[in-house]
Amino acid sequence: MLNGVGREIPNSLKPFVSSDDYKNNERRKISKKNKQSKTVFFSSYDEVFDSFHIDNKQTLSFHHHLRNGDLVIQEVCKVIKQKDLKELHFAPSSIFPSYTEMVELIKNKNITNIHTNYINGDVAKTISEGYLEGQLIMNTHGGRARAIESGDLSIDVAFIACPTVDKLANGSGAIGKNACGTLGYAIPDLEYAKKVVLVTDNLVEELDHYQLDGKFVDAVLVVDSIGDAEGIVSGTTQITKDPIGLKIAKDCSVLLDQLGLIKNGFSMQTGAGKTSLAVVSYVEKIMKERIITGEFGSGGITKAYVDMLESGLFNKLYDVQCFDLDAVKSFNKNSNHLAMSASTYGNPFEEDIIADKLDFVVLGATEIDLNFNVNVTTDVLGNLIGGSGGHSDIAKGADVTIVISPLIKSRIPIIKENVTTITTPGEDVDIFITERGIAINPKRKDLLEKLKNSKINIFSMEELLEKTHSMTGVPAKIKKDDRIIGHIEYRDGTVIDVLRRVHDDYIR
Amino acid sequence: MFRSLLFIPGNNPSMLQNADIFMSDGIIFDLEDAVDINEKDNARNLVETYLLTTKDLPKTIVLRINPVNSLFIEDDLQLLMTRKIDYILLPKSNMISLYVLDNTLSFLERKNNFKKIKLICLIEEAKAVNEVEEIAKHTRVEGLLLGAEDLTNELEVERTTVGNEIMYARSKVIFACAANQIIAIDTPFTDISDEEGLEYDCSNAKALGMKAKTAIHPSQLDIINQVFSPTKKMIKWAQSVVKTYEKTGKGVFQYENKMIDKPVIEKAKKIIEKAKTFDLL
Amino acid sequence: MIYQAGSKESNDCLITIKESSETKIHIDSIVGHLFYDQILEAVKETLKEQNVENVDVTVEDKGALDYTIRARLIVAIKRMKKNV
Numbered sequence: 122m123l124n125g126v127g128r129e130i131p132n133s134l135k136p137f138v139s140s141d142d143y144k145n146n147e148r149r150k151i152s153k154k155n156k157q158s159k160t161v162f163f164s165s166y167d168e169v170f171d172s173f174h175i176d177n178k179q180t181l182s183f184h185h186h187l188r189n190g191d192l193v194i195q196e197v198c199k200v201i202k203q204k205d206l207k208e209l210h211f212a213p214s215s216i217f218p219s220y221t222e223m224v225e226l227i228k229n230k231n232i233t234n235i236h237t238n239y240i241n242g243d244v245a246k247t248i249s250e251g252y253l254e255g256q257l258i259m260n261t262h263g264g265r266a267r268a269i270e271s272g273d274l275s276i277d278v279a280f281i282a283c284p285t286v287d288k289l290a291n292g293s294g295a296i297g298k299n300a301c302g303t304l305g306y307a308i309p310d311l312e313y314a315k316k317v318v319l320v321t322d323n324l325v326e327e328l329d330h331y332q333l334d335g336k337f338v339d340a341v342l343v344v345d346s347i348g349d350a351e352g353i354v355s356g357t358t359q360i361t362k363d364p365i366g367l368k369i370a371k372d373c374s375v376l377l378d379q380l381g382l383i384k385n386g387f388s389m390q391t392g393a394g395k396t397s398l399a400v401v402s403y404v405e406k407i408m409k410e411r412i413i414t415g416e417f418g419s420g421g422i423t424k425a426y427v428d429m430l431e432s433g434l435f436n437k438l439y440d441v442q443c444f445d446l447d448a449v450k451s452f453n454k455n456s457n458h459l460a461m462s463a464s465t466y467g468n469p470f471e472e473d474i475i476a477d478k479l480d481f482v483v484l485g486a487t488e489i490d491l492n493f494n495v496n497v498t499t500d501v502l503g504n505l506i507g508g509s510g511g512h513s514d515i516a517k518g519a520d521v522t523i524v525i526s527p528l529i530k531s532r533i534p535i536i537k538e539n540v541t542t543i544t545t546p547g548e549d550v551d552i553f554i555t556e557r558g559i560a561i562n563p564k565r566k567d568l569l570e571k572l573k574n575s576k577i578n579i580f581s582m583e584e585l586l587e588k589t590h591s592m593t594g595v596p597a598k599i600k601k602d603d604r605i606i607g608h609i610e611y612r613d614g615t616v617i618d619v620l621r622r623v624h625d626d627y628i629r
Numbered sequence: 630m631f632r633s634l635l636f637i638p639g640n641n642p643s644m645l646q647n648a649d650i651f652m653s654d655g656i657i658f659d660l661e662d663a664v665d666i667n668e669k670d671n672a673r674n675l676v677e678t679y680l681l682t683t684k685d686l687p688k689t690i691v692l693r694i695n696p697v698n699s700l701f702i703e704d705d706l707q708l709l710m711t712r713k714i715d716y717i718l719l720p721k722s723n724m725i726s727l728y729v730l731d732n733t734l735s736f737l738e739r740k741n742n743f744k745k746i747k748l749i750c751l752i753e754e755a756k757a758v759n760e761v762e763e764i765a766k767h768t769r770v771e772g773l774l775l776g777a778e779d780l781t782n783e784l785e786v787e788r789t790t791v792g793n794e795i796m797y798a799r800s801k802v803i804f805a806c807a808a809n810q811i812i813a814i815d816t817p818f819t820d821i822s823d824e825e826g827l828e829y830d831c832s833n834a835k836a837l838g839m840k841a842k843t844a845i846h847p848s849q850l851d852i853i854n855q856v857f858s859p860t861k862k863m864i865k866w867a868q869s870v871v872k873t874y875e876k877t878g879k880g881v882f883q884y885e886n887k888m889i890d891k892p893v894i895e896k897a898k899k900i901i902e903k904a905k906t907f908d909l910l
Numbered sequence: 911m912i913y914q915a916g917s918k919e920s921n922d923c924l925i926t927i928k929e930s931s932e933t934k935i936h937i938d939s940i941v942g943h944l945f946y947d948q949i950l951e952a953v954k955e956t957l958k959e960q961n962v963e964n965v966d967v968t969v970e971d972k973g974a975l976d977y978t979i980r981a982r983l984i985v986a987i988k989r990m991k992k993n994v
Contacts, residue, residue: 364847365647371851502943529646531920531973532941556650557685576908591684592646592975596944627943642978643921671915674985678977 126494126546126617134608134616140517140549143613148470149271153312154337160290163318163342166200169278173316173340178208179277182314184307185215185239186282186294186442190352193282193320196344198222201231208254210234212274214265214306214463215510218242219352230254235607236274238262239508248606249504251622257505257607259498259620262306262441263467263476263514264612269309270464273614279314281307282347286321287328290335294443295453297323299348302422302443302452304332308462311337322347332460354445360402361395365527365556370396372577373483373525373554374403379575380568382481382521383407383415390420390515391483393444396525400483401425408434419461419475420511427451430458439475441466441511467514469612476511476518484512486526486553488540491582493547493562495524496540498609499620501533501599502627509544513612516549521568528555534589534596536582541599543618544609553582560585600624630906631655631689632857634774634814635844638663639672645679648687651847652854654907655689660705661696661720669701673708680713691749693718697729709737709746716771722750722764723757731769747771749814753779758798765805774843775802777816788819790826792833803838815839821846831856854907864904867897913990916974916982923971923979925986930966933957939971952976956983965990 123129124136163169175181183194194213199222201209209232216223216237223244226232234255240248248257260268268274283304284297294304299322311317311333319333320342361367377383383404391397402425408415418426419439424447429435431451439461443449451458467476487506488496495516497507516522526535535555551568553560558580561568572579580588602622611617631654637644639660648656664672680686692714695701708714719730727750734746748769752761753776765773777795781788788794795816806813815834818827827849831842835856842853859867870884874894881890904910912928923939937949953967956979967986969979 362848364644364651367848368650368652532945532975533973556647588685594945594948594976596941597947599943641919642974643919646921646975646978670985670988671982674981674988675978678981678984682977682980 124616126492126543128543128618130608130616130619131605135614137546137611137615137617140546140611142615143469146613151270151272151313154314154317156336156339158339160335160338161340163340164344166196166342166344169318169340169342170200170204173278173318175206175278177206178210180210180212180275182276182279182310183211183213184281184304184310185213185217186301186304186306187299187348187353189217189219190299190349191217191219191282192346192348193280194220195222197280198226201226205231207231208233210236210255212236212276214262215239215508216241216244220244228252234258236260236265236268237508238265239510240505241507245505249499249623250628251602251604251606253606257620259508259607259609261467261509261513261610261612262463262511263469263474264509264610264614265306266309266462266464266466266468267470267612268610268614269313270468271614276310276314278316278318279307279310281310281317281319281333283319283321283333284347285323285325285328286319286341287325287331287335289327290319290338290341291328291331292319292321292333292335292338293328293331295330295332295449297321299323299346299350299353300449300453301348301353302449303440303460305441305461305466306463307333309464316340318342320344320347359395360399363395366396367399368556369525369527369554370399370403372559373400373523374407376523376552376554376559376577377404377481378407379577380521380571383411383413385413386416387413387480388415388417388419388478389481389483390418390479390519392485393421393423394485397483397485398423398425400525401429405429405434417478419466419479420515422448422452422458424448427458430455439466467511467518467612469517474518476515479515479519481521481523482515482519483523483525484516486524486535488535488537489524489526489550489553490537490540490547491586493550493553493582494540494543495545495547495550496542498544499542501541501596503541503599503601503621503623504627505620509609513545513549516545517612521552522550523552523554524550525554528557528585528589529593532593534586534593536586536589538586542609542620546611546617553585555585557588558585600626630903631812632841632907633844633850633853634689634691634841635847635850636663636693636817639676640664640668642675645675649683649685652850653687653844653847654841654854655691655715656687657691657693657718657843659693660701661693669695670704673701673704677708677711680708680711686713689715691716691718693720693751696721697726697733702733706733706737709743710741712743716747716749718749718751718774720751720776721754721757722752723754724760724763727764727767727770731767734769745769749774751776752798752802753777755780755783758801761801761805762808765809765811770809770811772812772814773802773806774814775799775816778819790823790829792830799834799837799839806840807838812841813839815842817843817845818849819845821848824852827852828856858907858909859900859903863900864909867900867904870894870897871901911993913986913993915985915989916978918970918972920972921974921978923969923974923982925979925982926968926970927983927986927990928966929990930964933964934966936966936968937971939969939973941971941973948976949979952979953983956980957987960984960987962987
């Protein structure tokens with residue numbers, strides 16, 4: 122059957138209707154875990170496996186706060202390999218290129234099903250080529266929180282890497298040799314997994330401040346190292362030098378200004394890429410010139426936002442994960458640098474979520490189509506290269522959702538008649554900014570009205586597509602494989618698109 | 630009319646394919662210094678096919694050719710056949726090179742039925758500074774561009790942000806241009822990460838009488854355009870003056886306690902024209 | 911003897927050409943799945959316009975637009991002709 126964005130969805134799945142449709146449904150919640158016994162302390166992964174009877178077909182979850190520096194998922198994979206457990210269901214909040222141990226486990230059917238919000242690197246390649254026996258389900262950050270609290274994603278054991286844990290099993294990410302700051306994505310796992318293990322390399326007597334409450338923790342595993350601090354830093358602190366990126370960022374800031382969005386009390390979120398950073402820097406300049414104070418910045422927090430908090434340009438930061446060590450430091454010392462959980466960030470059923478309070482967000486796109494649907498999950502051939510993360514959550518929540526991208530990347534047009542894969546529905550995307558002009562979603566008549574007398578070059582998406590093709594030529598049609606390897610779950614749990622194996626012609 | 634001209638290396642496809650999007654009033658496609666001696670043919674052919682096949686071209690197109698006494702000059706000038714080039718930028722200009730180029734261009738114009746080809750002369754030799762008034766008088770020459778890097782090399786002095794070392798040359802270029810009603814274009818500011826320095830350099834050049842500046846990176850264009858545009862206040866003043874003049878029909882009147890006469894009215898008209906061209910109204 | 915023009919920088923391509931008993935065109939492009947036919951067409955047309963036959967052409971493409979491919983091929987041909 123066709124879903125609300127015109128994609129063919131197998132009848133066994135619940136089709137996406139619209140981004141507002143969740144309002145027609147009740148919030149479902151399983152009860153939060155009520156720990157029966159005292160927390161136990163382990164010193165090896167094997168002990169955890171033995172004492173929690175981790176077995177075939179179970180669901181294990183992880184978070185991605187240590188990003189490319191994570192060793193916990195790697196170590197768990199090694200134990201699975203050694204025990205040769207089969208048909209496991211993995212639910213890491215994201216999958217990074219460093220999670221190489223998963224590859225063989227997928228090929229050997231040790232791991233056969235995966236839930237995640239973002240996927241990149243060798244694991245992505247392995248799944249794109251069809252090696253995952255079961256299905257890959259891609260969630261949004263808020264959607265994962267919803268899936269866990271509703272019981273749709275039932276976790277047997279959550280392995281939560283935690284930079285510091287105390288003897289009462291309370292956990293904090295703010296300190297320790299592998300400090301990574303806030304642990305927002307791990308909160309749903311902590312509260313709802315059947316068994317929770319905090320994995321740490323820094324056990325202390327007692328923590329004054331902690332984010333993870335020991336009352337949910339069944340076990341603490343103390344190991345030599347949970348991560349490699351070098352790999353934890355992601356994002357970038359360098360503003361782009363690419364002239365195209367700078368031009369897009371500049372035009373974005375001019376547009377924000379003309380729409381009156383940079384005003385006292387405003388709130389914003391941007392990505393952590395180099396072009397986003399340039400947008401932040403232009404916005405900062407405008408704020409300083411006009412003496413404007415914003416209410417908050419949110420998201421994965423970077424140094425750029427920390428600097429703005431410290432110079433009083435923002436009252437608060439809401440941080441679901443720290444992108445660099447400056448953010449980690451600030452999170453540890455600044456009481457206005459606040460943690461948010463995946464649920465308070467973007468769960469559609471949670472009250473007063475941060476996503477809904479945002480005035481505007483600036484997001485990226487791998488592809489965007491004539492209906493403003495955005496793909497950040499696959500490339501044009503269908504290879505998995507990312508995923509929503511918070512993309513769909515804040516696109517829905519923010520008053521004005523802006524997507525920025527060059528029109529062309531290495532001759533590949535970013536605009537398509539139809540995107541290869543729909544991650545975020547076009548109904549939630551308001552403005553598309555490119556180096557050659559801006560398109561505004563026709564349904565946002567209010568924005569068009571505000572820009573009526575402005576000198577900004579506004580085009581229709583069709584015009585931008587034509588401009589692109591006049592430069593690149595019209596690309597050939599891509600062959601699609603028949604086999605469905607998974608699907609993308611919108612934040613309310615409905616299916617917005619399916620994922621297909623990459624066609625043999627494109628696998629080297 | 631322009632405030633800013635951006636240099637783009639002729640052999641760089643990434644920059645070339647985006648030449649139309651930068652906020653410069655014109656683009657200088659460079660076949661000379663920014664191109665390796667072994668890649669001159671590559672650069673020339675790339676710029677040629679780009680000009681012939683691209684729909685959205687920059688507003689003003691300037692081609693910096695190689696020096697007239699180089700092996701490349703004949704092939705470089707073949708790019709005039711694209712009929713897309715607004716100005717030739719002549720490096721190492723002096724009365725001799727200008728004479729040679731003028732002859733060649735006159736021949737090409739007759740042969741191909743071209744309109745008169747316009748020149749911007751790059752003043753980057755001590756000899757050129759001495760001859761600048763004559764160069765500026767030449768009927769083909771529509772602008773002079775000061776090239777401070779080569780000039781300070783020749784003088785064996787250090788190039789500084791304050792620019793005392795090029796004060797004389799700058800002023801000579803400015804006066805020669807003003808006297809011949811052609812455009813004085815300032816030398817590029819070479820430290821692309823120093824925004825403050827760039828702003829100072831632009832303001833300084835403008836205060837002395839430069840009317841435009843070259844950029845070597847797109848990120849410099851914002852500041853250059855800003856400094857070389859008439860200010861909002863000036864535009865408002867000019868509009869009021871011209872309006873009063875048109876309404877009263879008087880050639881001499883008082884405005885804001887100041888005497889307005891013909892030269893002031895002309896100045897006001899010029900400002901409005903500029904503001905129109907640069908889309909500032 | 912081979913002749914080359916262009917580079918392997920992004921949005922550029924490196925063309926290698928040599929004489930051969932028949933015309934052979936080999937294209938290795940990072941966007942081949944989307945633009946193979948267009949690149950081949952650009953190469954064929956340019957060879958025809960330049961009246962070149964019996965050459966072996968290799969295009970190593972990093973996302974160059976058609977005019978860049980044409981320009982690079984023209985230079986490679988000119989370099990070859992100069993030396994023949």
